[in-house]
Amino acid sequence: MKLPARKREYDEDDVRIRPGRSSRPRTRTRPKHDDAVDALVITVDRGRYGCVREEAPPDSPVITAMRARELGRKSVVVGDRVALVGDVSGAPGALARIVRIGERTSVLRRTADDDDTTPEGRLERVVVANADQLVIVSALYDPPPRTGFIDRCLVAAYDADIEPLLCLTKADLAGPEEILGYYAELDLPYVTVRPDSDLTELRKRLAGNISVMVGHSGVGKSTLVNRLVPDALRAVGAVSAIGKGRHTSTSAVALRLPPIGKSRKDPGWIIDTPGIRSFGLAHVSAESLLHGFPDLVEGTLEDQPNCGHTANDVGCRLDAWVAEGKADPRRLESYRRLLASRAGDTDPRETERAGDTDPRETERAADTDPRETKRHDNTGPRETERAADTGQRETERPDNTGQRETEGAADTPPHETSEAADAAGRETAGDTEPA
Numbered sequence: 001m002k003l004p005a006r007k008r009e010y011d012e013d014d015v016r017i018r019p020g021r022s023s024r025p026r027t028r029t030r031p032k033h034d035d036a037v038d039a040l041v042i043t044v045d046r047g048r049y050g051c052v053r054e055e056a057p058p059d060s061p062v063i064t065a066m067r068a069r070e071l072g073r074k075s076v077v078v079g080d081r082v083a084l085v086g087d088v089s090g091a092p093g094a095l096a097r098i099v100r101i102g103e104r105t106s107v108l109r110r111t112a113d114d115d116d117t118t119p120e121g122r123l124e125r126v127v128v129a130n131a132d133q134l135v136i137v138s139a140l141y142d143p144p145p146r147t148g149f150i151d152r153c154l155v156a157a158y159d160a161d162i163e164p165l166l167c168l169t170k171a172d173l174a175g176p177e178e179i180l181g182y183y184a185e186l187d188l189p190y191v192t193v194r195p196d197s198d199l200t201e202l203r204k205r206l207a208g209n210i211s212v213m214v215g216h217s218g219v220g221k222s223t224l225v226n227r228l229v230p231d232a233l234r235a236v237g238a239v240s241a242i243g244k245g246r247h248t249s250t251s252a253v254a255l256r257l258p259p260i261g262k263s264r265k266d267p268g269w270i271i272d273t274p275g276i277r278s279f280g281l282a283h284v285s286a287e288s289l290l291h292g293f294p295d296l297v298e299g300t301l302e303d304q305p306n307c308g309h310t311a312n313d314v315g316c317r318l319d320a321w322v323a324e325g326k327a328d329p330r331r332l333e334s335y336r337r338l339l340a341s342r343a344g345d346t347d348p349r350e351t352e353r354a355g356d357t358d359p360r361e362t363e364r365a366a367d368t369d370p371r372e373t374k375r376h377d378n379t380g381p382r383e384t385e386r387a388a389d390t391g392q393r394e395t396e397r398p399d400n401t402g403q404r405e406t407e408g409a410a411d412t413p414p415h416e417t418s419e420a421a422d423a424a425g426r427e428t429a430g431d432t433e434p435a
């Protein structure tokens, strides 16, 4: 490397706050952790990760773990398959360390807003990793089905390459004909549920999969989760309050489904998402939005190049497609509403009226707390503390400039790390334990 010809004047801008790179763990010097055991992350709670070994008996205790420093910036979310070292006994007070995160087969994301030009729109969260199926729970009556919300979930599912399953509850109060008619072109798999129905069909569809459940408030999601996993509370211990309302600090909890009769087939896992009632789609490109509307895709094939398919695109082929009866006009309307929302062109009340969002969702602090957005612009200790708290933040998008959020204490200067560790229950102290 060539040295500069003249020595530079230094000022306070040159002061390094971060430690030199040499003090960071380097790949080649990392321990191999050959003795690590594989586990699935089932809860995330203030820097602590509840993990279970998938092959262990269902009543095995949950192993509490923290992230090892060597994980760097990588986030750990519910559904992640991780490697653990340390005390993996699951005994009270025992603490293991997550030293590796397995490659994810899918990543379900959402944003707090649809418009990626707003801070909320750029606040991207990974909901869960490795899900195979998105179970969209919708009541047939009280509250009525909200196709705007279902369409949104379909976009999120197709974008994440996760199979959707429509779960229609309260079938004792209304029939599914109308809603199924709306999705007639889609060949969407569905099940109906009533209080007295046996859940065999649903259980069969869940078997062998990791399924994420989403739904508006009041659709009967908790009731369903409790029926599917009667000992849900015990399964995750005191970590979170399953079944009612929102978990105190986690946004998702994975529950092992009980075996189906005498079958030895893996009954699968369901991930309940009590805090999640809407899917902001700012992370989905305008082109990818169309993936949630396979019934419209063919209609766009003969369209003029660069047609944005919005209501303002004169001559958009989709209008003719719908006029010819090849798709339901309400589907085009829904698609265009999402496009407009993504472009920041809609009145949020309009979106709410269309049922895209749960009115109660907008009141929930986690998504709309202005402090959350404000803190995004700084990377000070408080930010780090919040990141350590949730473990749900994601920084993988390179275009998120100004939005980078530190995902854990590992990537922060020492003074921040210690504060974060205080918040996360002495995470750093554990980080430095010998392997």
Ligand SMILES: Nc1nc2c(ncn2[C@@H]2O[C@H](COP(=O)(O)OP(=O)(O)OP(=O)(O)O)[C@@H](O)[C@H]2O)c(=O)[nH]1
Residues within 6 Å of the ligand: 169, 170, 171, 172, 173, 193, 194, 195, 215, 216, 217, 218, 219, 220, 221, 222, 223, 224, 243, 244, 245
């Ligand atoms: N008639 C009927 N009522 C149901 C059914 N499933 C749930 N309910 C009722 O619907 C109401 C809402 O059910 P919950 O399970 O609390 O709904 P939720 O989706 O978890 O709602 P939040 O707790 O707000 O997230 C309760 O009064 C349930 O008893 C059903 O299949 N039929």
